[in-house]
Amino acid sequence: MDLKQLRAFLAVAETGNVTRAARMLHLVQPAVSRQIRLLEDDVGAPLFERERYGMSLTRAGQALAEHARRALLELDRARAEIAGVDEGVSGLVTLGLLPSSIDMLSSAFASAVAAEYPGIRVCIAMGYAGTLLQWLQSGEVDAALLYGIRRSADIQTSPLIEEPLWVIGPPRSGLRPSRPVPLAGLAGRRLVLPSAPHGIRTLVDHACAVANVALDIAVETNALSVQRSLVLGGQGLTVLPPIAVADDLRSGKLRGAPLADPALARTIVLALPAGRPTARPVRCALELLVREARRAVVSGSWLEGRWLGE
Missing domain, CATH: 1.10.10.10 (Winged helix-like DNA-binding domain superfamily/Winged helix DNA-binding domain)
Structure with a gap:
């Protein structure tokens, strides 16, 4: 072989x-x-x-x-590290990002790495939380941003951002940030929701079970782009963190309102494997990732995000 x-x-x-x-x-x-x-x-x-x-x-x-x-990934990492051994911090860093946050973070993060650690080569992979967790456990990514996950012996996490879930719809939906929508208000409305076991779907399903609210789910999809397209096309309302459709909310293509009674939120965490040491290039790159995430929250670019990190 x-x-x-x-x-x-x-x-x-x-x-x-x-x-x-x-x-x-x-x-x-x-x-x-x-x-x-x-x-x-x-x-x-x-x-x-x-x-x-x-x-x-x-x-x-x-x-x-x-x-x-x-x-092959380990060999690529070794080659990248050896190639820049005399040039300071160098190596291959593989990072997993969520579909809802990749547009917000990827460019700023890549620019920061290029400016401060030119010897580091970055590979960014996009996936939903379950897929990213599998890649993290298998070693296909060095670190990932995930929704809050249960305590695990093989994964260590640090909370970074809390963001609320909003009801999102087309302009004619009349949704407004100043008028929260109660969970019970979704009963009888056509909905476009992520397929189970997506993290948002789990949160919504659990809240509905506790509140005894039955939802009319017209379409399920595991793709954020399809979810957005269906809502734009008038196929129903959806539930998302506002950052996932920030540009559409700012331009007025979509409207949104906080979900209430109960209010639902998700926590984004930085996840690392607990069973293996974190290489220096990975540590350096993650410092920049956390910095850019905090900057996005503090500046307001990360809509409705609340910074939880240090």
Whole structure:
């Protein structure tokens, strides 16, 4: 088993096709096929199901893919750190951000890293809290911003921001920040909500169960962009932190009002793996991330956010 085989394997796994994988790797197709055959001979199991319209991972392939991604990521981290060993702080930092906060933080964070630690290379991945937690546990990201999670032996967290949940709708909804909407007021209204077990959906479902409120959920989606599009299209109201649609609220494309009786809020935390040391480049990058998050809250750019960090 060597790096060429692993890279070919992951390329085929991602594209589902040897031809596309060869194009991605700038190789000829027979060379990629040969690397896959050698790898399958080495592990002693087929890694792909050869189907009419492509190739899909077998159970053995799925298991190997998880380890292969981590192995190549660790090598990339090592290369980045070695390449800048004489240039101060250097290395690869992988960070997971939530869809609702990535636009707010990514550019300012990347600019700060480039200005203060040019030897650090940043990789930013977007995902919902459950996905980010899995990546954090598997080592695919060094740190992540998550919704508040339960205490865990393998994850350490620091609370950063508390933000309320608002009812969001199109302009004709008449929603206004000065007029909170009681949870019971959502009964009988068409709603577009995240699919379970999304963190916001869990908060809303729990509050409804306690208050004995039945909701009319017209559409469920696990994509923030689709959620926004459906509300803009008049398919119903939704529940989101205002930062998730800040530009639309400022421009008047969407209207919003705080959710009340009960008021619901979520806490965003900085999460790190508890079982492994945090490398110096990661610590340096996270200091800048926290600084930029605090700056966004204090300046008011992070709508309705309340700073909890030190």
